Amino acid sequence: DEAAGLSRDAKERNYRDANHKPELICALTPFAALVGFRAPAATVELLRALAVPAIAAHVELLAAQPDASGLRALFTTWITLPQGRLDELVPAVATAAVALAGGGPWQDEARTLLELSERYPGDAGVLAALLLNRVTLAPGEALYLPAGNLHAYLSGAGVELMANSDNVLRGGMTPKHVDVPELLRVLDFHAGPPPVLTGTPDGAWIRYDTEAEEFLLRRCDAGAGDVGAEVAVPDGGPRILLCTAGEASLRADGTVLTLSRGAAAWLSASDTGVTVVPGAPGTQLFVASDGLP
Secondary structure: OOOOOOOOOOOOOOOOOOOOOOEEEEEOOOEEEEEEEOOHHHHHHHHHHHOOHHHHHHHHHHHHOOOHHHHHHHHHHHHOOOHHHHHHHHHHHHHHHHHHHOOOOOHHHHHHHHHHHHHOOOOHHHHHHHHEEEEEEOOOOEEEEOOOOOEEEEEOOEEEEEOOOOOOOOOOOOOOOOOHHHHHHHOOOOEOOOOEEOOEEEOOEEEEOOOOOOOEEEEEEOOHHHOOOOEEOOOOOOEEEEEEEOEEEEEEOOEEEEEEOOOEEEEOOOOOOOEEEEOOOOOEEEEEEOOOO
């Protein structure tokens, strides 16, 4: 982008800084997403169940090479199709998905395909979605997405943390700039199950450990017996304390700040010995900090 002379705010720019951009999302409600490439054998099973003659050769391409290289080849084939061909294929695949959406092992994937094809007709991203894991998080479950992981959030609410970067590469289903060659260069095509995190107990908190040094998320859910009891906020670096349900009193250096749902407080690295006191059963708090040891 720099060599091409693109301004930092150019709409066709991919990289606005030199940082990578891993992210973490923790579900507040049931949360649906497409994340990472599904195991090739399972994807072949799904595509054969759709039984669309127009993509039969594409399916066999992956069946003959059920690995990252095969996924790259099929994804590249679909993402680079001319618009006229997409205008034929996407409706054909959507029509075939109607039967699968009525029940069976691919019901959720088929329903997602129908929703996406209605919202983004003729978009290559609709076909690409067939290659991705579809996951539904329960509240409190999280996804960690390293840089290079293809994903799309479908529905639900969550608390999201990202590294400090404005870099974005898109794969479709957007009116914004899509740079296909660069996307193909950086994507990780290795398949695997969705990287769902349930968290690890850490005193009164649940912590979501990842490999990212830029962030760490902790969650606290207050039960009836926790109302009025002080909970220590972990020390270490600057932090953001967020209340997502109920209310709590934040106590630091003799100062008391009441946080209700949707309110947040900034804590500097020098703010130590901070506590919170849940004010009602069901109070939920999150603390975001850096992920340094």
